[in-house]
Amino acid sequence: MKTPKRIEPLVDSGLVDEVISRLMSGKEADVYVVRCGDEIRCAKVYKEASKRGFKQAVLYQEGRKVRNSRRARAMEKGSKFGRKQQEETWQNAEVEALFRLADAGVRVPQPYDCLDGVLLMELVTDADGEVAPRLADVTMSAEQALDDYAQVMRYVVLMLTAGLVHGDLSEFNVLVDEYGPVIIDLPQAVDAAGNNNAKFMLERDVNNMTAYYGQYAPELLTTKYGKEIWALYEDGKLDADTELTGLFEESTQAADVDAVLEDIKYAMQEEMERQERMREAEETD
Numbered sequence: 660m661k662t663p664k665r666i667e668p669l670v671d672s673g674l675v676d677e678v679i680s681r682l683m684s685g686k687e688a689d690v691y692v693v694r695c696g697d698e699i700r701c702a703k704v705y706k707e708a709s710k711r712g713f714k715q716a717v718l719y720q721e722g723r724k725v726r727n728s729r730r731a732r733a734m735e736k737g738s739k740f741g742r743k744q745q746e747e748t749w750q751n752a753e754v755e756a757l758f759r760l761a762d763a764g765v766r767v768p769q770p771y772d773c774l775d776g777v778l779l780m781e782l783v784t785d786a787d788g789e790v791a792p793r794l795a796d797v798t799m800s801a802e803q804a805l806d807d808y809a810q811v812m813r814y815v816v817l818m819l820t821a822g823l824v825h826g827d828l829s830e831f832n833v834l835v836d837e838y839g840p841v842i843i844d845l846p847q848a849v850d851a852a853g854n855n856n857a858k859f860m861l862e863r864d865v866n867n868m869t870a871y872y873g874q875y876a877p878e879l880l881t882t883k884y885g886k887e888i889w890a891l892y893e894d895g896k897l898d899a900d901t902e903l904t905g906l907f908e909e910s911t912q913a914a915d916v917d918a919v920l921e922d923i924k925y926a927m928q929e930e931m932e933r934q935e936r937m938r939e940a941e942e943t944d
Contacts, residue, residue: 665704666691668775675702675779682790687846692782692790700771703778705750705846750776753846756823763821764899765814766841786837794840794871795830795937804875811840811868812884812903815861818842819892820899824849824857828864829933830871851892858889859922863929883907 662670662678669675677694682701684690689704750773757770757780769781783791799807811833818825825832825848832844851857865885873880882905890907891897 701782705776756845756848763817765817783834783841791834791836794833797835801876804872808872824861826860829867
C-alpha cells in the first residue's frame with residue numbers, strides 16, 4: 660500500500676522498508692503493519708491533539724515529571740512550543756512505560772523506536788503468525804477466564820509496583836496470543852504516586868477486567884481486587900510476590916459525600932466514552 664505521510668521519515672531513515680497494511684484506526688492513533696528488514700512489526704501513528712479523541716488527558720498527565728525546566732514552563736503557559744512539547748511528552752510516555760513495564764515483568768509489545776510521532780514496536784501474533792486478537796474478540800472457558808484473569812491481576816500489581824497505573828485498561832487494550840494476555844496502549848499511563856486520580860483509575864481498570872472475565876467465570880464478580888491492591892499499595896505491603904485474595908473489608912468511617920458524587924459523575928462520563936469506543940470498534944470490525 661502507499662506509504663502514509665507520517666511514516667515516510669521512518670522509510671527515509673531506513674527504519675521501515677515497506678508498509679504492508681493498516682491494522683486499525685482508533686481515536687488516538689492509526690496502526691499499520693510494516694516490514695523492517697526480515698521482520699514484521701507495527702507502526703503506531705499518534706494523532707494530533709486536535710484530532711485525538713482521548714478526553715480529559717490532563718487528568719492522566721498530572722504528576723508526570725518534565726526534566727527540562729524550559730519545557731515545563733512552556734507547557735504550563737500553553738505556548739506553541741509548549742503544546743509541541745506536551746505532544747512529545749504524551750507520545751514518549753508510552754515508550755517509557757513499555758520499557759519500564761517490560762523490566763517489571765509485564766507482557767507488553769517490545770518498543771523499537773519513536774520518531775516524529777510514530778512508535779515502531781513488536782507486532783503481537785498468535786500461534787499461526789496472524790495478528791493476535793483483542794480480548795474483546797475472544798471467547799473462553801471458565802477455567803481459562805480464571806487463569807487469564809489471575810495473570811492480568813498480576814500484571815496490574817507489577818505495574819503498580821513499577822509506579823504506574825494503566826488508566827484505560829479494558830478488553831480493548833489487551834491482546835491474547837498463545838501464551839496469554841498482552842497489555843497494550845499506554846500513552847495515558849498514570850504516575851501512581853503523583854496523580855490524585857490514580858486510585859480511582861486503578862480500581863476502574865480492575866473493575867473493567869473483572870466485568871469482562873466475569874462473563875465466563877461469574878464468581879469473579881463478587882471479588883474486590885482493585886480495593887485490595889490499592890490498600891496494600893498505600894500500606895507499603897504490595898510487591899511482586901504479594902498473594903491476593905480478592906477480599907476487602909470496607910471502612911466504616913463516614914464517607915466524603917462530595918468526593919463520592921464527583922467520582923460517580925466521572926465514572927458515568929467514562930462509561931459513556933467506553934460505550935462509544937465499543938460502538939466504534941464494532942463499526943470497524
